[in-house]
Amino acid sequence: MDRAETRVAILEDGRAAECYIERRGQRSVVGHVWKGRVENVLAGMEAAFIEIGLEKNGFLHVDEVVALGVPKRKRQIADLLKRGDEVLVQATKDPMGTKGVRLTMQLSLAGRFVVYVPYGDGVGVSKRLPDDERTRLRAICGALPLESGGLIVRTAAAGASAREIARDLAYLKKLWETLQERGKLATAPTLLYSEADISLRVIRDLLNSDVKEVLVDDRAQFERVTGFLRRTSPEMADRVRHWDGDTPLFEQYGVERAIRNTVERRVPLPSGGYLVIDDTEAMTVIDVNSGRNVGKGGSRLEDTITKTNLEAATEVVRQLRLRDIGGIIIIDFIDMDDERNRKAVKAALDTALAGDRTRTYVVDISPLGLVEMTRQNISDGPREIMSEVCPTCAGVGIILSDETHAIAVERELRQSLAGRSEAATVVVHPRVADVILSEDGARLAALEADIGCPIRVERDGNVAPGSVRVKGGSGSGAAAERPAAAGSAPSPTRSSASRRRVSSRSS
Ligand SMILES: [Zn+2]
Structure with missing residues (x-):
């Protein structure tokens, strides 16, 4: 995988x-296995932080600790782990936002047909398969x-x-031996096993007989994919x-367009909604x-609304x-009067969700037309991978208006130039200058009258919109640039990936 993406x-x-998008240097770590060291044990949270050699320590909840018997x-x-203990841990969720990797000691090694769970027991078969x-x-x-461990059949x-399944299992048991x-x-801390990259992972996890065709545009990647399949499922x-x-x-x-559109706020519907x-x-x-x-009006309106909601x-x-x-999702459908229509929309939602492999939980549609649901994702989506928080507004989506900045600058000047009679030259951002010089100069004249000295306004794009510089003030010669107190832009601490998510992985 030599390409950037x-x-x-x-x-x-x-x-x-x-x-799925994977970028060089920011690969998902879900499935990776480390020998880690317990950094600290938080009895109150029933969890431990594990050093695994990543920037942030991993998080291990007591339910994810293997303690036979x-x-x-x-x-x-606190009974199971203490600081300094060395443990084998696997990532179940990528670091997202401010949170580190989520870890488990209940390791699972994924093959093409089965998942081997060394510390598990019994055989579980995917519920997505028909009964027979x-x-x-x-x-x-x-x-x-x-002989030991459990199996999940995918x-x-x-x-x-x-024979194919036996071969798959034999490979995984061998892998487990090597890992041990x-x-x-x-x-510790050492990475013992890294999960396959995105293309092989998708082929391994998702390719089944329903898939008609796989197209690969990169020659080397094509060779890897076919090589993997010749070993595991030659007929595919x-x-x-x-x-x-x-x-x-x-x-x-x-x-290309579908991916690009994932960063758009607005998504059109077929009939104009x-x-x-x-x-x-x-x-x-x-x-x-x-x-x-x-x-x-009337029934036609309700019909149109229902159609849009469907x-x-x-x-x-x-x-x-x-x-x-992922995380908590609220859908605000348009209000429908008819109970049957509400049911029809809920049914359409359930049908569509049946095709989603990721686990979801939907609460019934409320009288206000709201649907609450959760969806468990384990990695960042294309939107998070492709975007960064807007540096101007820090993700808030609004910035202070030029008018607000101008008022703050004027307030600042009334203070700093108070008592002065000789002319002053002030330097502000060009857009703020436009506001101060608007109303054919009447606005500036009022300010000058207020303060009692003539003011010359200069424009400079390098001055922040909320700041003002007074040139050669009070004979000191120093140009003091002071932020006007309109509140500066919020600091960009919010990451686009920081929204809450619901944990656990599906197999
Ligand atoms: Zn912005």
Whole structure:
């Protein structure tokens, strides 16, 4: 992976449904395994901070500690871990915002068909598979040589033969042995195992018989992907093609635009309505608007509203997946009078969410037309990866107006020039100068009368809008630049990635 960026898109019915971006130097660490050292134990939080060699210590909750023989209800972090202990830990969630990596000691090693859980037990089969297929896979796994640990059978195992699954498990057990050996020799903190990069991860985790075709435009990446499949699922290797079309791959399939649109606030709906997606510190708020597409009064109005809401239900889920939005989400549908229509919109939302692999929890639609839901994402979405907080407004979305700055500058001048009679030259930002010199000079004249001295206004783009410099004041010769007290721009501490998310990963 030599390029600055690797992107993977999943298309459904010809449209971009999900998109993963990985940039050089900021890869996801979910799945990585470290030998870490307990840095401190917080009894009150029932958690420990683990040094793993990243910028911030990882967070390990008591529920994620492996303690064989101790019943889960009776566990207390202070009994299980102490400062300086060395532990094998795996990342379940990337560092996001101010939070460090979330860790677990319950390691899981993902293969193409199964996930091996060394400290687990039993066999679990993906609930996304049909019943008869689950029975078949359960029988196959029951016969496997699984001396210790547990197994999770993934959706991709649909149709896989006993031999393929056995080969997958053998590989993972070997990997576990290697990991343990490396762990014994290593000094904490050390990275013992790094999860595959995004392209192999998507192929391993998501490629199943429903996928018609995989297109790869990078030759080396294409070789890696087909190589991996020839080893694990040879019959799937034929579905991978090298793209060498004249049009860039992501242009050809409209993915480029879909990705670009993930940073837009407004998302149009087919019949003229639109969504407004607002990301706040605590939650994401999605507002449904009818636009101009409103019929006149009565039942036609209710019909139009319901139609817009139904379109919105589908588009909201599409955007949740495409942007990989996590945490608390509030959807504000347009008010509907009819209970049946509310139910229809809720049903449309549920249907759309059934196609979302990421776990969601939806509370019923409230009388005000609000739907509360949570969605568990584990990494930053394309929006967070592609954007940074606006340095001018620090993500607030508003800045003080020029009028506000001008008033503050005038207030400052009344103070600093008080009692002066000789003419003063003041330097301000050009936009602030425009305001002070507006009203054909009447505004400045009033200020001069107030203070009692003539004022000459100069423009300088290097002076902050909220500041003023008085030239050669009081014979000192020094140009004092003082911030006027209109409040300066908020400091950019808020990260675009800092919104709250709900933890845990899906397999
Ligand atoms: Zn801004």
